[in-house]
Amino acid sequence: MELKEMGKRAVAAKYQLQCLTTEEKNKALCHAADALMEQARGILAANARDLERARENEMHQGLLDRLMLDQGRIQAMAQGLRQVAELPDPVGECMERFDRPNGLHIEKHRVPLGVIGIIYESRPNVTADAFALCFKAGNAVILKGGSDALASNMAITYVLQQALKDCGIGGDAVQLIGDPNRAVTMAFMRLKEYVDVLIPRGGAGLIRTVVENSTIPVIETGTGNCHIYVDKEADLEMAIPIIVNAKTQRIGVCNACESLVVHEAVREELLPRLEQALAEKQVEIRGDERVCHTLPAAVSATEEDYGREYLDYVISVKTVDSLEEAISHINRYSTHHSESIITGDARAAQQFLSQVDAACVYVNASTRFTDGFEFGFGAEIGISTQKLHARGPMGLKELTGYKYRITGSGQIRE
């Protein structure tokens, strides 16, 4: 019942938001940034309550760190809002225009999606980030954060709502579901009458639950079992730093490299040097028979290893005898996120780019660049691994849809 009421309010808000000018939206974002800084004490007090409860529940240190806010993190949130204010407004762009023989003039205009639902896990900064991106793209947003961060999320949302009201915009442009009950989250995923799109942000379990249960169209921000293929024509001086970077620069992220595919012709030259480079970061290598032959210290890989997103200092390595075998292996085990080929052969590069089925396919670069900021979008709501609507890094544009505006002079259909 309360969810339905939130849905109705969000729908009312979306009609108001679609009429706002870019200037009005930017002003509200900057005012919200100021408000976050001014109300930092209240937010930190709420966060302290979350942290206390989390410690009582013996939360793991890594998660505690994600949950924790301090002055610096609140400042970063405020800064994030100001950065979004500076990005170009995607709404209103005329994407296409054409005339029909009967005189109808058709224009395709970029418009907000409407009401976006976001389900996310413990990091409270997502509350401000997700609001800013949805709002700038003209959307109302209903947030469902992790229950661990409930007090923090409520405090942040309250500040954002008050800031919107100060600017003459209803606070319903951002709403937070305050009931941590799982049944409420499940009902939220079926609030199809009011919510246009649902975006889960978090681990594989959360995303699976949303995909399994939502009747609202979902943008899946999935896992990344990303591969690097070292071709027989690869420059190994280039390959090694790319692999080390993609594997170890940040291990817990979806664009990290999880699996290496090596052409037989470079196996013996590449692997010992790579082993040495990865040893500095204590990366465990799990390889097939040929890999283990070259690297006696390597662990023998099982079939299951090739399909795993380790998010850890582990990498699987597979030997292939051809580019085609590499492509076929990658397409089989890929989560269609980011895949890279290292090669000096332009034809091999083209074949890889064309035939590997992933959101982002690379030649001679680290998979770690699959990121809204690295792509120059200035922001990121997530990285889509589905084919529908958006693929790869999603910025403001990906939070919009379109409508057709058709102008006639009395046309009827014969």
Add this chain to the structure above:
Amino acid sequence: MELKEMGKRAVAAKYQLQCLTTEEKNKALCHAADALMEQARGILAANARDLERARENEMHQGLLDRLMLDQGRIQAMAQGLRQVAELPDPVGECMERFDRPNGLHIEKHRVPLGVIGIIYESRPNVTADAFALCFKAGNAVILKGGSDALASNMAITYVLQQALKDCGIGGDAVQLIGDPNRAVTMAFMRLKEYVDVLIPRGGAGLIRTVVENSTIPVIETGTGNCHIYVDKEADLEMAIPIIVNAKTQRIGVCNACESLVVHEAVREELLPRLEQALAEKQVEIRGDERVCHTLPAAVSATEEDYGREYLDYVISVKTVDSLEEAISHINRYSTHHSESIITGDARAAQQFLSQVDAACVYVNASTRFTDGFEFGFGAEIGISTQKLHARGPMGLKELTGYKYRITGSGQIRE
């Protein structure tokens, strides 16, 4: 188990299809068209079996007519395939290209969606149509037709598969689920590992079932509770033929007008003339109090009437005192398909176009133009009423997605 096997075959086929040239695809489509004509007798024999069973089951005459094939309808199917061959190939287009400060060159390329699932009802021609559109856009397709048309659909699919094989393309590019069991259809909706997108084509019940149960991303081709709003500045000479056309030119379609919204200022002048025009087609008018006051023969509308897609010779009529009230009424009851304003006031037209939330918003034209052919797309797989991916008429382009192709020279992330 068999479904999984079909899924695997479709995935193998999608990798083959993405490598075909436009010429190869067009040749296969034309060959398939010839094959349909050559094998017409076999298809008609299969259709006769479906018709016999349907008559035994006392199928309604309208449905029997939809199920029935004859030489002309097979010819139309073949012609449809040839028309799709003539359409421009959407695959391969470079949609955007940009360079990053670190030297990465990023291109956004249009690619097939991959494997498309289509669930449809009795009309067997959809088998050939849906195949042609999916195939031309480089997609493998798994079809699940109505069980009434199973023999016809199997015969058509077999002809298409043989034609593909003749062209050196595996027959798995088009597969038909032959098991009419409901449990199989439900399992198909969850074949997420292999199917990228699911498109239901049919009535509201089918679409609801798919939306409720699918774990595969769905493109919803929904119902149309389409409105025409006659503004106070409307040219009534223009309004009446538009309303009559949108209501009666074809009543069973999603872009037919179901509800009329009339500004108080034109109520008394418009309604009696409209009643007369609609009487020729025996359209029942269900109106609010003011409408019934002007038209004593009108039926009193209930709240429920404003939300109904009649698909019949019935229209609801609502009186409003302002453009804003009209917009708000439409946004409340709309299924976000097609909405039209009749007005001579350019500002009112702009406000309506901006604020009404629908796939297609019209000024001074019939809602019946929401159609892939009328838009000049040359084809149509359906009309989307969701916000994600595609909205309004969907042609070949809407059966594609994109991938990012990134070329570097050893870039790693700092």
